[in-house]
Amino acid sequence: MATVIHRELQAAGWRFWGPLLAIGAVIAAGFAAFVHMETQGHWVTGMDNQIVWGLPHVFAVFLIVAASGALNVASVASVFGRVAYKPLAPLSALAAIALLAGGLAILVADLGRPDRLVVAMTHFNFKSIFALNMFLYNGFFALVAVYLWFMMERRMNAWSGAAGLAAFVWRIVLTTGTGSIFGFLAAREAYDSALLGPAFVVYSLAYGTAAFLVVLDLSWRWAGRAAHAETLARIGRLLAIFTAASLYMTAAFHLAKLYVTRSHGVEDFLLASGGVYPVLFWLGQVGLGGALPLALLYSRRTGGTRAGVIGAAVLVILGGLAQMYVTIIGAQAWSQPIFPGWQEQSSFFDGEVHPYAPSGWELLLGLGGVALAAALIATGLKALPLLPDEPCTASSSPQPTSPPARPR
Template sequence: MSTREEKAEAGVVVPEFGTRGKAWIGVLVLAIVVGLGAWAYQLSQGLAVTGMDNVFSWGLYIMLFVLFIGLSAGGLIISSAPKFFHSDRYATLAPLGVLLSLACIAVAGLLLLPDLGRPSRITGFLTSPDFRSPLVWDFGIVVLYGLFSAGYLWLLTRRDLAKLGSRLAFGTEDTEDGREKDRKLAFWAAAIAIPLAIALHSVTGWIFATQIGRGDWFNPLVAPMFIMKALVSGLALLLVTAILIDRFTQYRLPKELVPELGKVLGVFVAVHVVYLVAAERLPHAWAAEFEFWAITSAFLVGDTFHFWLWTVVGGAIPIVLLAVPSLRQKLWAVFTASVLAIVGILFEGVYLIFTGYQDLNIADAPGVASGTDYAGIGSDVWVTAGNYTPTLIELLVTIGIVAIGALIVTLGLRFLPLQPGGGEPVSVGSTERATANPDATTATDGGHDVPDEKTPHK
């Protein structure tokens, strides 16, 4: 009996790499190597090779840090909710969601390294932390969150790993009593995961809100906004990934869950883009002091088109696609809406950085009497107006780091049983159905298929 048949007998889906899978890993490894080379060049030349300057001290690295922190937090909340509320119908997606959360928190943490300039600065968080700084708390939560996600993922998969005889089971045995124990442990792990994820992204939002002199970030709704966009992006990423791996691997996505999760995503997007934005901005229209209305009018009618990319591309279009019942039943519509929702959250992060940094807080640097609108690499001239465009080095470093996250997900799909079976053969994804058991029926109980009783077990 082949290894693949043995896994089918065990009732556990673990995709195997073919030519396309190996080619995909090759692309990711190449991107990582190129990214490491670009980072080495940045280390040798300094942050001058990036598009950041004295006005834009945060750039692409922090924009994507915010995005991936949200993806991770939202993914863990979405994955933990079925375990906490004992919803077995949606629990089949929990291991995949936790894997995505782990990969995203790894990407977010790695994005901090090139932004700090020198990796040695990271030791300052350990040797001399300033607990008055929200960044110290964020660093601690990121580390704790990553360790928790790894342990949570192992808890959800260890019994099936034991069934497969995998070394990753670390001595765990697959017994009915053990599975019942793990179900209880998963409940308590979910009870910890949800507030931990909320704390993670709330602290990230407070890092922005507590920056001195950034009027557009000083907002009591910043934490709820960050949590809501985490829910949007986390659920959207889970849907996009599940649909793609159902198409290209042996992972089986219960199709009946897609319209239901699409409806939930539509509600999340509407609350985030419509209600919370209105709750945040409308009071500014009556704020004569502190120039709050000037800030609001600037992004409504000014040059910050990122706001409209966020609210229209990432808000209005997904809401329309997900609000119409006939469209929501179509896989392409939910997939498109999910991709656009993630793109919208990305541009919300871009808008957040630009509105905070495009206006200089002070006219000149201390002791500097004059400046220019732009200072090139190596210039000692003080920049007096914000202008940021990511450089090729930043893009290559970022692509390399994101590739590490994609590699984590790919290896997780290969070596972890993310879709547990029930002791029966499991149907495979769309590209594998030509070789699947033709007598298998469509799953209705959580993703794994059960053969017809008249068909003998092979």
């Protein structure tokens, strides 16, 4: 294979500053929401003492999970030796760092006392999954940065495989830790399952690959290059496998819950009678985020096209947000039984399904985190030679390639 040349983003003038200004405006709006929430207090949000984690957490956890998955393309190249993905590995590493930073920024901005971040960094309770995750997140930043450096510095190239392997192992542990934030909460009927750790790992493969595809496509467009359909189709095949695996984990998780009689109530709530949550589950997570992307990726007409692959990636992302909404907010909306077997009623809303309507502030904070990730990627693209030249020329593969084989 010929040596691939990587270049910085060549866009200049309005072509560069226009999108960056738009991103900056969203970050500014997110920051304004943060300032408002922190000065007024969280009562201005849709969150309360029943739903304590809301829309910001949906965005934050999605970005954190997608961050580890965005490294997939680099891992496939370095760990599994698929050289075709190698030119895209640096961009994959940058996307992973940026998405994690965006997600963590939302989490910190939503803290009741974000000014005490230094306390969080100096006081540790090592039995807390949160505390362990702080090490996992910071370690991920460091490992992926070293990995990126080894890939880009010719003298260090020989070590990039080892760094890639370390980053790959780390991201598996990291996403297990993120899923375990919920899985180890025995008090909440919707959680309390060791399956949530591995489920989040599988979800991350799909969400991260989808996020990377969108980043790749937008980067190419920004650089004024034509989409390289063969590359997109190749990553699309990965996305198809990961999406199918996500559906499998979803089925395994809920079937395991349904087997246990005491979980029938909460499962009925999330899957059938819970209003917005079953709709988001079946229409969002399973339909738009699972079945439809699979249909697009395996269709003869759309499977190998840019529209088909990127369309599927966007749908997987939307489905992922729906999954996080059901997992995080749906679980809290279901009341906690303090006296199992009794009907409960109190001034603190015991025994009731808890309503939640996200505020605009929360939406802005969440979008601000996404925009921060976009800004970091844009800065990286402009400052570092990350975009590969070679496989991205229109002449190298002008025709859509054939779609992946249909599953029998």
